[in-house]
Amino acid sequence: MEQFIxxxxxxxxxxxxxxxxxxxxxxxxxxxxxxxxAHHEVMMVGGLIGYSLLNYAGLPIAVTxxxxxxxxxxxxxxxxxxxxxxxxxxxxxxxxIVVATIGIAIIITSLAMLIWGAYPLPYPEVQRSAPLKxxxxxxxxxxxxxxxxxxxxxxxxQVFLKASRFGLAMRATAADxxxxxxxxxxxxxxxxxxFTISGGLAAIAGVLVGMLYYASFDMGTIGLKALTAAVIGxxxxxxxxxxxxxxxxxxxxxGTIYLSSDFNxxxxxxxxxxxxxxxxxxxxxxxxxxx
Amino acid sequence: MNRVIPAxxxxxxxxxxPVFLGDGFFVFFLTSFFIFAMLATGLQFLIGCAGILxxxxxxxxxxxxYCSGILTGRYDVPFxxxxxxxxxxxxLGGLLMAxxxxxxxxxxxxxxxxxxxxxxxxxxHWKSMTGGHDGFPSVPxxxxxxxALDTPAKLYYFALALLSLQCVLFSYLRQSSFGRSLxxxxxxxxxxxxxxxxxxxxxxxxxxxxxxxxxxxGSLFAHLNGxxxxxxxxxxxxxxxxxxxxxxxxxxxxxxxxxxxxxxxxTQYLRWLSEYTSLVNGIVLTLFVVFLPAGIGSLFVTLxxxxxxxxxFEEVRR
Numbered sequence: 070m071e072q073f074i075x076x077x078x079x080x081x082x083x084x085x086x087x088x089x090x091x092x093x094x095x096x097x098x099x100x101x102x103x104x105x106x107a108h109h110e111v112m113m114v115g116g117l118i119g120y121s122l123l124n125y126a127g128l129p130i131a132v133t134x135x136x137x138x139x140x141x142x143x144x145x146x147x148x149x150x151x152x153x154x155x156x157x158x159x160x161x162x163x164x165x166i167v168v169a170t171i172g173i174a175i176i177i178t179s180l181a182m183l184i185w186g187a188y189p190l191p192y193p194e195v196q197r198s199a200p201l202k203x204x205x206x207x208x209x210x211x212x213x214x215x216x217x218x219x220x221x222x223x224x225x226x227q228v229f230l231k232a233s234r235f236g237l238a239m240r241a242t243a244a245d246x247x248x249x250x251x252x253x254x255x256x257x258x259x260x261x262x263x264f265t266i267s268g269g270l271a272a273i274a275g276v277l278v279g280m281l282y283y284a285s286f287d288m289g290t291i292g293l294k295a296l297t298a299a300v301i302g303x304x305x306x307x308x309x310x311x312x313x314x315x316x317x318x319x320x321x322x323x324g325t326i327y328l329s330s331d332f333n334x335x336x337x338x339x340x341x342x343x344x345x346x347x348x349x350x351x352x353x354x355x356x357x358x359x360x
Numbered sequence: 361m362n363r364v365i366p367a368x369x370x371x372x373x374x375x376x377x378p379v380f381l382g383d384g385f386f387v388f389f390l391t392s393f394f395i396f397a398m399l400a401t402g403l404q405f406l407i408g409c410a411g412i413l414x415x416x417x418x419x420x421x422x423x424x425x426y427c428s429g430i431l432t433g434r435y436d437v438p439f440x441x442x443x444x445x446x447x448x449x450x451x452l453g454g455l456l457m458a459x460x461x462x463x464x465x466x467x468x469x470x471x472x473x474x475x476x477x478x479x480x481x482x483x484x485h486w487k488s489m490t491g492g493h494d495g496f497p498s499v500p501x502x503x504x505x506x507x508a509l510d511t512p513a514k515l516y517y518f519a520l521a522l523l524s525l526q527c528v529l530f531s532y533l534r535q536s537s538f539g540r541s542l543x544x545x546x547x548x549x550x551x552x553x554x555x556x557x558x559x560x561x562x563x564x565x566x567x568x569x570x571x572x573x574x575x576x577x578g579s580l581f582a583h584l585n586g587x588x589x590x591x592x593x594x595x596x597x598x599x600x601x602x603x604x605x606x607x608x609x610x611x612x613x614x615x616x617x618x619x620x621x622x623x624x625x626x627t628q629y630l631r632w633l634s635e636y637t638s639l640v641n642g643i644v645l646t647l648f649v650v651f652l653p654a655g656i657g658s659l660f661v662t663l664x665x666x667x668x669x670x671x672x673f674e675e676v677r678r
Contacts, residue, residue, distance in 0.1 A: 104466045155650050164413045167469050168606055169649040171415075171599060175642030183639070300470060335481035338474035345471050346459050 071205040076322050082212040083281065084318020085219035089274040090295030091302065091310035092226065093267035099305040100243045100263035103163055106170040107148055109292020110177040111268050115141045115275025116284035117181055120190045130276075134218070137272035145268025148173055149261050174289070182286040189283040215277050222273050223311065226266070230307075239263060290334070297341035303351025312352055363531075366614075371524055378513040388512040389628055391584055394519040397620050398526050398577035400604045401613065402570035405530050408610030409539055410566045411546030412461075413469045416476030417601050420450040420571040422483060422593030424578025426490055429499040429588045439502040443579045450575020453479070454568040461563040476595045483590040495589025502583040509583070519580055526573055527613060533569070542566060596638075603645045609655020619656055 090112055097105045115137045122133040148170065156169050201208045230236035241249040242259040250256050271292070275284070278291055295314060302313025317337055325333050344351060374390075381387050403417045427446035431437040437445075460471040483490050490496055501510040502518065509515045533539045545552040545559055552559060582588050600623075608619030623644070627637050648655060 104470070152646065152650060156653070159650070159653060161649070161653055163466055164411075164469065165649055165653055167413060167415075167466060168602065169646055171602070172642050172644075172646030172649060175599065175638055176646060177642075179636070179639035179642060183635070296470065297474065300467070304467070335478050335485075338477045338481075341474045342460065342471055342478065345463060345467060349463055349467060 072326075074206050075208065076326060077319065078206075078208050078216075079212055080319035080322035081315060082216040082318070083322060084315035085216050085223075086274050086277045086281065086314075087291075087295045087298045087318050088311040088314025089219050089222060089270050089277070090292050091299035091314045092223070092307060093270040093274075094296050094299040095302075095305050095307055095310040096270070097263050097267045098299075099307070100239055101153075101260045103153065103166050104170070105145075105148070105153075105264070105267065106167055107173040107177060108145075108170075108267060108271055109289040109296065110174040110181075111141050111145050111148075112271035112275040112278070112292040112295075113181060113284075113286065113289040114144060114177060115272035116279040116288055117185050117190070117275075117286070118272075119276035119279050120185075120192060120284040123193055124190075134273055134276050137276055138269040141272035141275070142265045142268040144177075145271065146261055146265045149264035153264070154257065154260075178286055178289060185284075185286060187286060189285040190279075191283045192279045211280060215280055218273065218277060222270065226270070226307075229266075235262065294334075294337040297337045300341055301344045301351060303353035306351065306353040309351050309353035316352075367524075367527070371520070374520055375517065378516055383511050383513050387516050388584070389624075391512055391516045391519050392581070393621055393624055394516070394523045395577050395581045395584065396601065396604070396624060397617050398519075398523050398580075399574055400601050400608070400616055400620050401523075401526060401530055402573040402577075403601050404605045404608070404610055404613075404616050405533070406566060406570045407605055409534060409546065410542045410563065411465075412563065412566065413465060413472075414567075414570075414598075415469050415473035415602070416479070416595070416598055417472075417570075417574060418593045418595065418597035419476040419479035420453055420574035421578040421581065421597070421601075422479060422588075422590075423453045424450045424575030425582035425588045425593070426483060426496065426578075427575070428579035429496050429582035430489065432502075432583075433496065433499045438505075439500075439583065440504060443502075443576060446579040447572040447576040450578065451568045451572040453575075454571025455564070457567055458564045461567060462560055473595065473598075476598050480590055480593055480595065483593065490588075490590075493590065495587055495591075497587045499582045499586050499588065501586075502580070512584075515580070515584055519584075522576065522580065526576075530573075531613070538562075538565070599645075600641065603641055605655075606645055606653075607648050607655055609657025612655070612657025612660055615655050615657020615660050 090109065093108050093112075094105065097103060097108070118137045118140055119133050122128045122136055123130070128136070152169050152173055153166055156165050161169070201210050201213070230240060238249070238254045239259050239262055241252070241254055242256050246256045246259075249259070274292070274295075275288075278284070278288055282288070282291075294317065298313035298317040299310045300313070301316065302309030302311070317340070320340070321333060321336055324336055377390065378387050399417065399421055403414065406412050406414055406417075424446040427449045428439070428442045431442040431445060432439055457472065457475060460468060460475075463471060484493055486492075501508045502515060503509060504518075509518055541552070541557050541562055544555070545557060545562055549559060581592075585592075604620045604623055605616065607623065608616030623641070626633060626640065633640065652658070
C-alpha cells in the first residue's frame with residue numbers, strides 16, 4: 070500500500086510534466102488548428118539550455134527556467150513566423166505544416182546533437198535534501214518541487230487565458246478566427262502568441278524533464294509521449310491535455326513496476342491508437358472523425 | 361507513348377550498367393536505391409493520389425523484411441514463396457490501420473506515426489522471434505527455384521524487374537477508375553461522397569495496396585543486406601522516405617526517383633557529410649515544403665511544358 074501511494078506521487082509528478090508539454094501541443098492546435106510536430110524538440114532545447122545554465126553558469130533554478138522560457142518562446146515564435154506562416158501563405162494545408170515542422174524537428178535535433186553531444190547530461194542536484202517521510206511513505210522532495218512548478222505554470226496559464234485581454238482575444242480566435250478578426254483581433258498575431266506561449270511551456274517542461282531524468286538531444290521522445298497524452302485527453306482541449314498527461318504519467322509508473330519496463334515506451338503509443346479507435350474525441354471530447 | 365519511351369530507355373540503361381560496373385559496391389548501392397524507390401513510389405501514391413499522410417510507412421517495409429528474413433532463414437521456406445507472403449503480411453498490417461483510416465488527416469498522421477513506433481517496439485522486444493535489439497542475423501540469399509541470386513548484380517536485375525513492374529502497376533492504378541476516385545476524394549471529400557464513392561473502402565484499399573508494395577520492397581531489402589534489425593525500420597526511416605517524396609514531388613515519378621537517388625547518394629558517399637546527414641535531411645525537407653511544395657518533379661513538368669511551347673512556337677514561325 071505504501072508503495073502504491075509512493076508510486077502515485079511519482080506518477081502524478083511525471084504526469085504533470087507530460088501535461089505541461091501536452092498543453093503546448095493542444096494550445097497551438099486549439100488556436101490555429103495545426104499540429105506542431107517540432108514542439109517536443111523545443112522542449113528538448115529547453116532541457117539542454119537548462120543544463121548549461123545550471124551546470125556552467127550556476128544560476129538558480131528560477132532564473133534558469135525564465136531564461137529557457139525566453140529562448141524557447143523565441144524559437145517557437147520563429148517557427149511560426151518563418152516556417153508555418155510561410156507554408157500557409159504558399160497555400161499549404163495542415164499536412165504540409167505537419168511535414169514542415171517535422172523538418173524543423175530534425176534540424177533542431179541534429180543541431181542539438183552537434184552542440185551538446187550525443188550523451189545524456191545529468192543535472193546537478195537542484196535541491197539536495199533528505200527524503201520526506203510522511204508516515205510510512207517516503208518521497209523524494211525533487212518530485213514535489215517538479216509537481217509544484219508545473220502546477221504553478223498551469224495556474225499562470227489559466228489566469229492569463231481567463232483574466233487577461235490577450236487571453237480573451239486568443240480564446241476568441243480559437244473559437245472562431247473570422248468573427249474574432251471582424252471585431253479587430255488580428256488572427257496572425259494570436260497564432261504567433263499561441264506558438265510563443267507553447268514554446269515557453271515547453272521550456273519549463275524541458276527543465277523539469279532534465280531534473281527528473283537527464284537532458285539529451287533525444288529527450289524529445291518524452292515530448293512525443295506527451296503528444297499522445299494530449300490526444301488521449303482530447304486534442305485541442307486544455308483540460309483534456311492535463312487529464313491525459315496525468316493519466317499517462319500514472320499508468321506508465323504503475324506499468325513499469327507492476328508489469329514490465331520492456332514496453333514502457335510502447336504503452337503511450339498503444340494507448341493513442343486504442344483511444345483513437347474507441348473514442349477519437351478523447352476523454353474530454355473534441356470532434357475528430359470526418360468520414 | 362511519350363512516357364513509355366523514356367521509361368523503357370531508363371530500364372535499358374539501368375540493365376546495361378552491371379555489365380560495365382561488375383559486382384562492385386556501386387551495384388549494391390543501386391540495388392538498394394531500387395528498393396527504396398519502390399518504397400517511395402508507394403508512399404508517393406498514398407500521399408499524392410489519395411492525400412493520406414502516413415508517418416509510419418517504414419513499419420510495413422520492416423514487417424516485409426522480417427517476415428521474409430525469418431521465413432527463409434529459420435524455416436527454410438523458398439524465397440519465391442516468402443516474397444509474396446511478406447507482401448501479404450505487410451498488407452495485413454495495413455489492414456490493421458483500417459479502423460483508424462476514417463480519422464481526420466492530422467489524426468491519421470499521428471496514429472500512423474504511433475503505429476510505426478509500436479511495430480518497432482515489437483521488433484525490438486519479441487526476442488524469440490525477431491532476435492530483439494541485435495536483429496535477425498542470418499538471412500540467406502534470395503533464390504529463384506534452384507538459382508541463387510548470390511551476387512549483387514543478380515539481385516540487381518530482380519529488383520529492377522520488380523521496380524519496373526511496380527511502376528507500371530501504379531501508373532495503371534493512377535489512371536484507372538480507382539485512381540480517379542482517389543483523386544476526387546483527395547480534392548473534395550464531400551463531393552466524392554455525394555457522387556456515391558465509398559471513402560472508407562477507398563482509403564482501406566489504398567493503404568493495403570501500398571503496404572503490400574512496401575512489404576515486398578522490405579523482403580528484397582532483407583535479402584540484400586543478409587540481416588535485419590529494428591534500427592533499419594526506426595520511425596526516422598519513415599521520415600527519410602517521406603523526405604524523398606516531398607523533395608521529388610507527389611505527382612511525378614522521374615522527380616521522385618532523382619530525389620531518392622540524390623538523397624541516398626549523399627548519405628552513402630559523402631563521408632565528410634555523415635556527421636551532418638540528418639541536419640542536411642532536415643534542412644532539405646523544410647526548404648522544399650516551404651519553397652517548392654510540389655517538389656523537383658514539378659520543375660520537370662514546367663521545363664517540359666516550356667520546351668514544348670517553345671517548339672510549337674518554332675513550328676508556327678515556319
